[in-house]
Amino acid sequence: MMIRRLAICSALIVAICYSSVLLAQEKKLKSLQTGGGSASATQMSLWLAKEGKYYEKHGLDVEVISIPGSSLALQAMLSGELPIIQAGGAGPISTHLSGADTVIIATIAKKFNWWIFSQPNINRMEDLKGKVFGTTRFGTQSDLASRIALRRYGIDPERDITMVQTGGPAETVSAMVAGKVHAAAITPPATLQAKKVKLKELLDLSKLDVEYHVNGLVTTRRFLKSNEDVVRRFLKGYIEGAVRGQKDKAFALKTMAKYFRTDDRELLEETYELIIKSGFNIPPYPAGVANLLQGMETQFPKAKGAKAEDFVDGRLVKELDQSGFIKSLLAGR
Numbered sequence: 001m002m003i004r005r006l007a008i009c010s011a012l013i014v015a016i017c018y019s020s021v022l023l024a025q026e027k028k029l030k031s032l033q034t035g036g037g038s039a040s041a042t043q044m045s046l047w048l049a050k051e052g053k054y055y056e057k058h059g060l061d062v063e064v065i066s067i068p069g070s071s072l073a074l075q076a077m078l079s080g081e082l083p084i085i086q087a088g089g090a091g092p093i094s095t096h097l098s099g100a101d102t103v104i105i106a107t108i109a110k111k112f113n114w115w116i117f118s119q120p121n122i123n124r125m126e127d128l129k130g131k132v133f134g135t136t137r138f139g140t141q142s143d144l145a146s147r148i149a150l151r152r153y154g155i156d157p158e159r160d161i162t163m164v165q166t167g168g169p170a171e172t173v174s175a176m177v178a179g180k181v182h183a184a185a186i187t188p189p190a191t192l193q194a195k196k197v198k199l200k201e202l203l204d205l206s207k208l209d210v211e212y213h214v215n216g217l218v219t220t221r222r223f224l225k226s227n228e229d230v231v232r233r234f235l236k237g238y239i240e241g242a243v244r245g246q247k248d249k250a251f252a253l254k255t256m257a258k259y260f261r262t263d264d265r266e267l268l269e270e271t272y273e274l275i276i277k278s279g280f281n282i283p284p285y286p287a288g289v290a291n292l293l294q295g296m297e298t299q300f301p302k303a304k305g306a307k308a309e310d311f312v313d314g315r316l317v318k319e320l321d322q323s324g325f326i327k328s329l330l331a332g333r
Contacts, residue, residue, distance in 0.1 A: 035065035036086035041275035048239025058233035069137040088215035097302045107216035107285040112205035114145045117194040118183035125153040134166040134184035142147040146185040190273040243329040272304035286312035
């Protein structure tokens with residue numbers, strides 16, 4: 001009888017201890033909101049980490065919000081609603097030049113994975129002079145990538161064409177089909193949609209031999225200073241999700257299917273091969289800011305003479321790299 005009582009007591013103690021451990025683990029999860037542009041391949045690292053439960057693995061309960069355009073995401077970050085966001089292009093830099101304390105802590109994509117498509121009767125980039133050119137929203141990656149590409153072909157975006165806002169990638173393709181715009185820069189999966197409706201591919205921007213901060217993590221120096229460990233844990237989950245996406249094609253396709261809201265295998269396959277498998281930059285050291293500053297000098301005079309290092313903080317990526325954390329993730333990729 002005594003042995004039976006001892007056994008019961010022991011079992012109760014174990015159960016209580018186990019419950020306490022679970023409760024302690026749950027209490028350690030810190031709630032955090034993050035966001036990025038509309039669901040697209042270059043934004044997927046946020047959602048890959050979410051679907052793989054890597055934020056939770058590192059003690060964070062993260063809600064990921066899709067926002068139509070990095071400019072709106074930056075506004076949400078500066079207001080304190082989203083302390084860490086995924087954004088690229090000129091946005092994080094222009095807000096810094098305007099006096100905000102934005103800082104780039106990681107660059108997951110440093111090549112413009114955008115393609116310029118046009119109506120079928122346009123044969124060359126040079127033929128776009130005098131035409132209407134579509135961009136999702138002014139100040140976004142689409143806008144920046146387009147302006148850089150146009151200048152490469154001797155077209156002044158301010159004088160030689162008319163730039164208009166078209167909305168999301170799908171709306172941009174529809175605008176070209178309807179004849180409302182003559183050309184636009186789009187990214188997978190919209191590129192496959194463009195091919196299916198017989199639009200013409202004029203330029204693959206990923207072939208440009210220059211690095212840019214196309215997409216990555218941005219926060220404020222104030223938040224980073226007071227919440228460095230939170231940012232570190234978020235970065236761990238973010239990187240782990242991106243690496244999982246590159247290593248596990250089935251997982252990546254399933255995640256894209258969920259957020260793209262499509263089961264189109266051809267579309268998902270193309271997006272995976274062009275962006276996730278070959279386009280993610282790991283370790284995601286901040287990159288390409290100097291080239292962005294140079295390209296922004298006309299619109300933002302303060303960009304001239306600005307130092308790239310003032311816009312970035314790569315300490316945490318370096319720490320995770322040198323500690324062996326990233327190397328362990330990449331093993332067997």
